[in-house]
Amino acid sequence: MSVMTDEMTQMKNMIKQFVEKEIEPFAQQIEEDDCIPPHLINKAKKLGLFGMSIPEKYGGIGLNTLSKTVVLEQLGHTHNGYVSLISAHTGIGSTGLVKLASESLKQKYLPEMAAGEKIxxxxxxxxxxxxxxxxxxxxxxxxxxxxxxxxxxxxxxxxxxxxxxxxxxxxxxxxxxxxxxxxxxxxxxxxxxxxxxxxxxxxxxxxxxxxxxxxxxxxxxxxxxxxxxxGYISALTILGEGRVGLAARSVGSANKLIEMSAKYAKDRIQFGKPIANNQAIQWMLANMATETEAARQLTFLAAQLIDSGKKAIKEASMAKMNATEVFNKVADHAVQIHGGMGYVADYPIERFYRDARITKIYEGTNEIQRMIVARHVLDEV
Ligand SMILES: Cc1cc2nc3c(=O)[nH]c(=O)nc-3n(C[C@H](O)[C@H](O)[C@H](O)COP(=O)(O)OP(=O)(O)OC[C@H]3O[C@@H](n4cnc5c(N)ncnc54)[C@H](O)[C@@H]3O)c2cc1C
The missing domain is CATH 2.40.110.10 (Butyryl-CoA Dehydrogenase, subunit A, domain 2)
Incomplete structure (x- = not known):
């Protein structure tokens, strides 16, 4: 049963279209130039993406965690550098002010942050x-x-x-x-x-x-x-909020890689038939799809728990650790399915493979996430 409301489904479709029509055509250019064209940043501002975590009262769109998960999952389908710029702003860059700051600081800074005028x-x-x-x-x-x-x-x-x-x-x-x-x-x-x-x-x-x-x-x-x-408690609070977002982006990227790999496997002919006809390729695709869907469900669960008022520290760490590791595994299989094409820069696969690697390190390494999860598991008995 879907946990998504009609409003969330509409938002998902809107971001999907935005990614496919507006951002994807420039993904290769971002990679080659190591630069995000200003018009792509302006488009995100227009859509309100820079204010997705900021309450409406301060000019943002004030999405709850589950809605943000839906948005970030879709953004994960495109260039991870582009998504990183936006999510560092809307996630760890904004959360301290939104959740912990005085009213006067909120009034002073949040409206310009929501509009993306201040990064x-x-x-x-x-x-x-x-x-x-x-x-x-x-x-x-x-x-x-x-x-x-x-x-x-x-x-x-x-x-x-x-x-x-x-x-x-x-x-x-x-x-x-x-x-x-x-x-x-x-x-x-x-x-x-x-x-x-x-x-x-x-x-x-x-x-x-x-x-x-x-x-x-x-x-x-x-x-x-x-x-x-x-401040240390504040840092932990801010990082805890960010973990579900990083998990969502990783699930989105993994799904994009599965889609590209399945298409390639159907098109690529070797030994007179599509490589998709081989069980070895099918099993890789099956594992990629199963593990990504499981990571997605855990990410959505953590988001729902947070929205219901629970801290969900254990679940957020599990979601981050699991989704980022699945993203890395899926990226590895995607390179394998694409053969040599997965290794050359003409194709986006090697970019996702490189971009996946950092997700296991930043916003708390996966070793640190395991320490957090283990602490909860041990405390629960
Ligand atoms: C591209 C990028 C963007 C970043 N963005 C930001 C940002 O916006 N803001 C910010 O503040 N930081 C940012 N960081 C920093 C990032 O959060 C840190 O790199 C990360 O927390 C790990 O710290 P470290 O690199 O010092 O590794 P270390 O802490 O030195 O860890 C090295 C290795 O030892 C392991 N390790 C450490 N302690 C233990 C332990 N007790 N048990 C088991 N294993 C352990 C780690 O898991 C890791 O595998 C960014 C880093 C990168 C590369």
């Missing part, structure tokens, strides 16, 4: 603080009515194009993660904020990451997101 990013990771995000070296010291930030972040998605940064810094070293980390909203033009060179990556072309450096960066005290000292 957001989330800056937690540091050279010494990856999986162990409690080990931050960036500090914030109160001086009058300002906080002075020093330190650096790395691998920050959207940093080279961002206007607004959700940044985590140590405000009390003694307390550490238990009351000593604070989240701040920092504008690009605050004195003392510098952006490093773009990272050269394996994939996700068109989606830029870089270092962000703070040298006596002055931040007004009202730009604290949530409570002083509660």
């Amino acid at each position: 957001a990013c989330f800056a937690l990771s540091e050279p010494g603080a990856g999986s162990d995000a409690t080990n931050l070296a960036t500090t914030a010291v109160k001086k009058g009515d300002k906080w002075i930030i020093n330190g650096s972040k790395h691998f920050i998605t959207n940093a080279p194009i961002a206007d607004l940064f959700t940044v985590f810094a140590v405000t009390d070293k003694e307390k550490g993660a238990k009351g000593g980390i604070t989240a701040f909203l920092i504008e690009k033009n605050y004195p003392g904020l510098f952006i490093g060179a773009k990272d050269k990556k394996m994939g996700l072309r068109g989606s830029y990451t870089s270092q962000v450096i703070f040298e006596d960066c002055e931040v007004p005290e009202e730009n604290v997101i949530g409570e002083v000292g509660m």
Whole structure:
């Protein structure tokens, strides 16, 4: 039985059409130029995609988690760099302000974020603080009515194009993660904020990451997101929300790969018949379809639990871990089914294969997701 309302089905069809007609024709260009043409970003803005997580009150479309899952699943069918730019903004870039910030910060920043006029990013990771995000070296010291930030972040998605940064810094070293980390909203033009060179990556072309450096960066005290000292909990909340979105995008990409692989298998003739006639190919397709559908159901379950008011931390981690691993497996089978064509850049398969790899690493590695799931399993008995 479908959990989707008529409204969600309409939205799904609209995004599907948008992806096929407006974005897919430019996917190869994004890959070759390592750049997303501004008109494609403007189209997403027009559709309201930059405001999908932001309540209507602040100019967004305020989708619940299940509806966002439906949208992100469809977006997963196209270029992952394009989707990464949008989802870093609407996910980890926006959630802190939407869920945790004061009313005045929301009123000040959310309307421009919803319109896509200001691009957001989330800056937690540091050279010494990856999986162990409690080990931050960036500090914030109160001086009058300002906080002075020093330190650096790395691998920050959207940093080279961002206007607004959700940044985590140590405000009390003694307390550490238990009351000593604070989240701040920092504008690009605050004195003392510098952006490093773009990272050269394996994939996700068109989606830029870089270092962000703070040298006596002055931040007004009202730009604290949530409570002083509660930043680590805020970071976990924001990342937890994002996991279902990443799972949904991965399911969408896996489905796109299955579709391309099935078509190719029917068209490609070897030994006088389509390769789809071989059981070896059919079994790969069967496994790809079965595992993707299972990943989809788990992702939808996690989204529904969140919408029903449950934290669903275990289910969100399961969904992220499972869907990203299925995406990687499906991408591997897709290369195999396409043979040499799966390995050359004329075809999108090798792009998906490279883009799949990061999904097991960012927004919490899959080892970290397993630690979270295991903790729940052990606590439940
Ligand atoms: C393209 C890209 C975009 C990114 N975007 C952002 C962003 O927008 N914002 C942001 O803040 N960060 C971002 N990151 C950073 C990303 O979240 C981190 O890379 C990730 O959390 C892993 O941290 P690390 O790279 O330091 O790896 P490490 O933490 O050093 O881990 C290395 C390996 O050890 C494993 N490991 C670590 N601890 C344990 C343990 N206790 N048990 C078992 N295994 C363990 C890990 O799972 C991993 O396999 C991005 C990274 C990339 C590459």
